[in-house]
Amino acid sequence: MNLPRRDFLKGTLAATATAAFATRLSAETPKSPGREYYELRCYRLKADTRLKADANPTLLDAYLEGALLPALDKLGVKNTGVFTELDINKDTATSTPKPGSPVWVLIPHATLDSFVQVSATLNADPAVQAAGAAYLQAPKAAPAFERIDSWLLLAFAGMPRLELPAFSRDRVPTRVFEMRDYESHSELKALSKMTMFNDGEIPLMKDLGMNPVFYGQALAGPDLPHLRYITSGPDLATHLVGWKKFGSDPRWTSMKNDPRYADNTSRNTSRFLAPKPYSQI
Template sequence: MKRRVFVKTSIISSAAAAILPQIGFAQLKPNNKTHMYYELRTYILKDANQQRLVEGYLEKAAIPALNRQGIANIGVFTELKPSGQSILIVLIPYQSLHEFETINNRLEQDKLYITEGAAYLNAPATKPAYERIKSSLLKAFKNMPGIELPPKDKRIFELRRYEHASEAAGTKKREMFNDVGEIDIFKRLGFKPVFFGETIIGEARPNLIYMVTFDDMAAHHQHWKSFSADPEWKKISAIPEYADSKLVSKITSTFLQPAEYSQI
């Protein structure tokens, strides 16, 4: 049986259709009336052979095929300091839920994709390409409706997930980012955020996920120190309704480095 790259599920399709009407996706950047959706995919791998197979598929087959479909700025990352075999994290931006919903069918019509990805797509059950894929579908924040590319210098990334005790707490935390100025503080202090998204389908909901960029770990420490001391942040976080103890129940932070062929 041919191994599917993009998992088709009626649950995802139905949820996607309920969240946003189908809209066009010809342009590469969202306009002022829309925002992007992100598929955040984590490949769980058991050894270097699986990593080589998945990375070869992403570099030679998946990313070129997605680019041919007008989907740009695809990120591929490995862990900065893995404790064992590194996971692979892939970020795929979509202009709409319709684009996300129909990408499988369009890829299946791409003969070059099928040919270049054959080793991955047809990997046997006795020698699978990966152990599992964990995927989340994220909705971009209104005040950062699309991906912002950092400079292509030497850099590391921090992927942060904030879990909330309730949907109401999640709404309030997103309000801090969008309406009260938290995103602006990140940008002013030079965090170079790549995206902010609310998880609408995925594990550990309700949560939000975002990615920021640093030159190295020393710069990471200095930026967060500056953030904690920032007068505007102190002013916002001192408002009782915005206390993190009420809005964020768990923070998960993953440090990443881009693959050579990553478009982010």
């Protein structure tokens, strides 16, 4: 059936406009050379629908330390962090292990292919299966965890790669980390908060010695849209002083009152973390 000339022209113009828009969008999409990807895992150990009693963390520890981290090292994936949560008292700058804490694992990847390879094939490696047999072969009646939550994040342009603090390299036993995730009520507001970090908050945190480890935009996982980052200190007291300096700095006051960044965060969750003895961060 032949289309009327008017409909044919309308369709042709629409297709041309769509193609032009796609070309322009591709050209304007910022490239991200050198920006890392991060997988953040949360191993939940408290009893729920799968576990009748809280899982024994030693089974997971043995797998992470003896199987997962060595396999990641072999693949060239370095600086994997393993943490548990802390309850803190800001008045006394003291902390205690949080009862029933999940185990958090941060895995940096140079490329998206690295993430896919680790996620899809690592546990099929016979060496990993042998080293992690007790964990991987845990019986159905007594699994090693309740659930694993996972997020895929893309590093911010303002800090495209993970930065390992000196006190992590030196294995300072009192080092502490704080992970924050900022949720937004729309994708556009989440991008606004990222811009706020790239243009001001990241340089300010570095200037104040807050030792940021990474900043990431959550691409997949629960509670989207959100971003997540970790700051750190050689000890809790030093870390808390850094936040006090940040809160009173005129550069922060200017940023938070800038109308461009209004209402870009709907929820802020903070978790204080202690590294496991075998953590590489």
